[in-house]
Structure formats: C-alpha cells, structure tokens
Amino acid sequence: MNRRQFIRSILCSAGSAFAPFHIVRAQSRKLRIGVLLPKSGLQGLIGQSCQKGADLAPAVIRDLLGVEVELLSADTETNVDTARTRAERLIQEGAHCLVGAFDSGAAASIAQVAEQRRVPFVINIAAAPQITEQGYRFVFRNFPVASELVTNGLALTQDLFRATGTAPRTAVFMHVNDTFGQANARAISAVLPQLNLSFKLLDTISYDPAANDLSVEVAKAKTPKADFLLLVSRLNDAIVLRREIVKQRWNIMGIISPGSPGMYENQFYQTLGKLSEHCISNVPWYDPKAPLSKTVEAAFKKLNPKDHLRFHALNVGYTFESILIAADAYKRARSTDARMLTEAIRQTEIKTRMMIGGPIKFNAKGQVEGNLSACIQNQGQKPVVVLPATAAEAKPVFPWHDYKKA
Amino acid sequence: MSIDLINLTNVIISGVLTGLVYGLMALGLSVIFGVARVVNFAHGEIMTIAMYAAVAAFAVLHLDPFVALLPIAASFFVFGYFLQATVIDRFISRPQHSQFILLLALAVIIANGLLIIFGADARHVQLDYLLDSIEVGSLLVDRGKLYAALVACGASASLFAFFYCTRTGTAIRACADNRAGAKVVGLNMKRLYSIAFGIGSSSAATAGCMMILLVDLTPGAGPSYTLLAFVIVIVGGLGSMSGALTGGVLIGVSEAVAGLFITPSAKSMASFALLIVALIFRPRGLVVRRA
Secondary structure, three states, rough: HHHHHHHHHHHHHHHHHHHHHHHOOOOOOEEEEEEEEOOOOOOOOOOOOOOHHHHHHHHHHHHHHEEEEEEEEEEOOOHHHHHHHHHHHHHHHHOOOEOOOOHHHHHHHHHHHHHHHHEEEEEEEOOOHHOOOOOOOOOOEEOHHHHHHHHHHHHHHHHHHHOOOOOOOOOEEEEEEOHHHHHHHHHHHHHHHHHHHEEEEEEEEEOOOOOOOOOOHHHOOOOOOOOOOEEEOHHHHHHHHHHHHHOOOOOOEEEEEEOOOOOOOOOHHHHHHHHHHOEEEEEEOOOOOOOHHHHHHHHHHHHOOOOOHHHHHHHHHHHHHHHHHHHHHHHOOOOOHHHHHHHHOOOOEEEOOOEEEOOOOEEOOOOOEEEEEEEEEEEEEEEEEEEEEHHHOOOOOOOOOOOOOO | OOOOOOHHHHHHHHHHHHHHHHHHHHHHHHHHHHHHHHOOOHHHHHHHHHHHHHHHHHHOOOOOHHHHHHHHHHHHHHHHHHHHHHHHHOOOOHHHHHHHHHHHHHHHHHHHHHHHHHOOOOOOOOHHHHHHHHOOOOEEEHHHHHHHHHHHHHHHHHHHHHHHHOHHHHHHHHHHOHHHHHHHOOHHHHHHHHHHHHHHHHHHHHHHHOOOOOEEEHHHHHHHHHHHHEEEEHOOOOOOOHHHHHHHHHHHHHHHHHHHHOHHHHHHHHHHHHHHHHHHHOOOOOOOOOO
16 A cells, blocks of 8 residues: 555545544434333332333334334432433433323423423323423423313212212312422312302312321321312322321321322222222323223233223323334434424324313423313222213212221 | 310320320330440331331231231341341440431331331221220220220330340349440340341231321321421430420420410420420430430
C-alpha cells in the first residue's frame, strides 16, 4: 500500500466514524416501551395486577396490528422519587415510549421527565387532573380525571338507590390523603352540589393510606351516625377499614366508592372472604362482551391459568390499552422517532377497545374524554357489574345483608 | 363536629391497649441500652422478623400467635444472646458511630432479606376473635387489642420479676448502675450484656407476636417501629423500664386522642410533638432512673 492509498483508507474510516448515525443505522423494527408500575411497596399488589396487562400485550398486539413491541419494565416501588429515576433509566436504556404508572404522584413526576426528555408518555391509570393541565406536549392519558370519575361515580350512586328502592339521606366521606385521594375529595366538593343527589355529606375524614390502624378514623366516622360510607381508598387501607367497621359494630347500609381502587381487587376478596361481600365500587370497567375483551381474556388465561381476568379488569384493561395506543401510533408513524411517535399518538382514534366508553381519541390536552364507569358490586366474592342495567350481570344489593358476620 | 364521651372513652381505651404493646416493644430497647449501652437501631427489624415468624407459624402450623409466642420469644432470646456475644460485643468499646453503622447495616440486611423471602405483599393473621369486640356497657373493647395488652402486661411483669427477684437480674441491674463496681465484684460483664440483649430481643419478639394481631405486616415495617421505640424511651426515660411502659401508653393515647380531635391523618404528629415537649421540659424522661 502506498502513501496515497493509506491516507485514502484513513479518510474513509474517519468518514464512516463521523457519519450521522440515523442514516447509517438501520431503523429499529421493534417499539421499545418502558413500563413503569408500583410492583412493590404500598401499591405493589395493584402494580403486579397491572403488570399482567403489560405481559400479555406484546403477543396480542402482534396478532392485532402486526407490530413488534418490546417491554422494558421498571418498579416505581410506590415512591415518587423512584418513579422519576426509573423513568430516566428506561429512557437511557432506549425506551421509545413510556407507559404507567398507576399512581397520580408517580405519573406526575414521570410526566416531567417525559416532557424534559421529549419522550411520549401514555398514562394507564392516574386521575389527578393537574397532570394533563400543565400544557405538556408529550403526555397522554387514557383514564378519566378525578372530576369525571367522581361525576360518573356519584351519578351511578343515585342510580343504585333508584334501582334498589332505597333513599339514604346522609353519608360520611373518608378518603386517603395522597395525591389521588385529595384530587377526588376536591372533585367531590365541586361536583356534589351540582348533581342534586338525595344524600348529603355529614363529615369528611382523610387518613394516611399507609396507616396500619384505622380505629380512630372509624370511631370519628361513626359519630355523626350517617347512613352509608362514601370511600376513596387504596387496597390495604380498604382491607383494614372493612375489618375495623366490623370490630366497632358500625351499623351502615354499605360502602360505596365513587371511583377508587381497593374493593374490587383480588387481594380484597382473598383477605376478607365473606366480609368483602356487597362493597360497591363505581369505577371504569371492561366490557366483557367486546371482541377485544375476549381476545385479551384468552391471552390472560394462557399466561395466568389459575387466575381470572375479572379480578384484574380495570388494571389489565387500561394497561393493555395504553400499550395498544403506543403500538398503534408506531404502526402509523412507521418510526420510533420521538416527535413522529408523539404526533401519531396525538392523532390516535381507536374505536375497537375493551374498556367501557367512547373511542380512544385525545383532546388538545392529551386527555381521552368519554371513559365511562360501571357499578361493580362484590357478590360471591367476585366483582359483578350491577349497573348500568344494560351491562348488568346481577341485581344490586343495597343495603348489605349483615355487616357483622365474616 | 362534637365528640361524644362514649366515643372518646373508646378511643382512649384503644390507645391504652395499643400503648401497652408499644411499651413492651420499647422495654426491650430500654433494657439493651440501660445495660449494654448499645442503641439498637435494628430493634424494629428484630420485631418484624418475629412478626413474620408468627405469620409463618400460623400459616404452616395453624398456631395461634398466643401459642407460638413462647417458642418464638425463646428463639429470639438465643438469637439476641449470640448476636451480642459474637458481633456487637466487638463494638462495645468502639466509638458510638461504629455501633450505629453496624446496627443500621443489620437493619437494612434484615429488611431486604424479609423482602426477598416473603415478598412485598402485606401479611396478616386471620382469626375470628380478632373481628370481635367486648361490650362493657356502652363501651366497645377490641378483643384482639385486649388480649395483646394483657400479654404485654404479663410479659412486662415477668421482666420486672426477673430483674428484681433473681440473682441474675440483680447482677444485670448492678451492671447497669455501676459498671466499675460490677467489674470489681467480679461479675461476668460480657455474659450479662449478652443476657440483656437476649432479653431485649425476646421482649421485641413478644411485642411482635402481639402486634401481628393488630396490624398487617410488610417487610418495610421495621424502621417505623424502631423510630417509635426511640420516641417512647426518650419520652419515658432512657434506661428506665417503667418509663418505657409509661411512655408507650402515653404515646398510644396521644396518637389516638390527637387523631380524634385534630385530624386522623396527622396522628403521628402527636407523638413527635410529645417528644419535643419532653426534650424541652423533661430531657431525662418522665421516669428518671436512679443511679
């Protein structure tokens, strides 16, 4: 090799070394989605339930859309700071899109990261309204905000009273004092006067969702002698509360949640047994008759042969749909480029879905409107749709038969 | 919102009963510090292990925690004895920050070990009588809390009897009161420290077996119990057994009453407020141990 050939080869090597990578590198054939869920800590059980929705998504989406999805999972540990650092790490590991985080506090901190790093973030479950009120361009949510959740939930409460021929006049409102609980409390204060419901709130009591002992809270709630308990809870506290109601012989017509987790979760039935009966949750739910629901149910059964989708309907449904949104956008954008993916998500219109409500279509704030709730009652130690009548699987029971017996 | 007298009385009774169990937990910490001058930053974690042992005994052998109590407490005496004799004893004469780091490390290892073995799910013991209450006129007394409090009282009484009516207990008290004098008269300090640590661990284990009747359990429960134990012994008096019990009841009642009158979500604020008041006005604690 002479001097000219040597210099030429050096220049060619340098040229390829400095060439723009996005031209040289082949387009990624897989969409990498970072899934952030609380798989340990206070909300670990619910996060694990959501994870089941994530686990079945790649296979179902491959069949539905012909798109390859790779999931990168991270545990937020029910901690807002951990959620932020895990989101950063997933983006560094190459996630094209983020999905999560079941908790409003965690979702809010991940949203900041997504916005700073310009990576689209699709929220599966989180109701605090402020997350999509910040003017974020990269944050999307397919879940009702607190006001919508509460409006739907309270309206269903009135339908419940009508359907059962009961007329409770008073309620005590208890709620967790985290981001979600406080958002719900504010929404209830704002919405209740407008709905002209048959009952009024005698007292509002907030409590720590991590509290192991709720005896003082229940003692305080008993004082005004309300007809029923309106409850915004998480899972572990709902269990503790239910036991305390029995211990303190608090004679109420029932417990109604206008839209919160806990009382329809598998662990609630497993821990409380017959004590779980007739608790009511007015929450967004899946349509068991929808074709996509049947597909997801079959996939769920394959991965979880000893479990039932109905115990995880909300968690699995919304988590699956959030991954579906990302995959659908990827198929249309034909690129994992953040801006193109984000714009494609913004243009999403998915009519075939598994959750009750209108099509998945984002408004200017990145929020899907039209997610509806159903009245879910625990009957036979499983969640059963009792309202609306068109989707009902059984008749509602209110007041509950006997709160004392286990 | 007015608070009726019946409700207030129920809450105070509940606070006293829970406080007695807290007091037993703090008693163990007080014994360990009073004798060996070791601040056991893994105290809550040791109690958490005992709670898991009670859960496992119930799940596998269907043993009521009251039945499992004795073997668990005995096991933890042995555990505490050997922990002191083999590990902590090497740090007795070292600077306090070395003891702190050692026991903190132990606490972290225990918490993560429990997480690996048992997972993050909340555990509990499901017994019918735990859902029952005893009616005394218009008052309702939680049956589970009552039984737990009675056991806590019994365990505390046994400890008092041990320390004041036995030769070994008297020797341990001599160690606590006057180390130099104890050495001069030929007491085996190392053995007595180990016995004290064993008693402290056993006391925490007993409290743990009772606590599992009252609360659900997760691997991360330890630090909050350690902190609570510290608050109680500081309020009650460091190194004082009766102070630990008094402090426990005071904290239990203050949390309950504050939750009723202020807001339930700020219950723990009451115990820390009490701590600050105690540090300002009674820094040596409510019950001062005579030298």
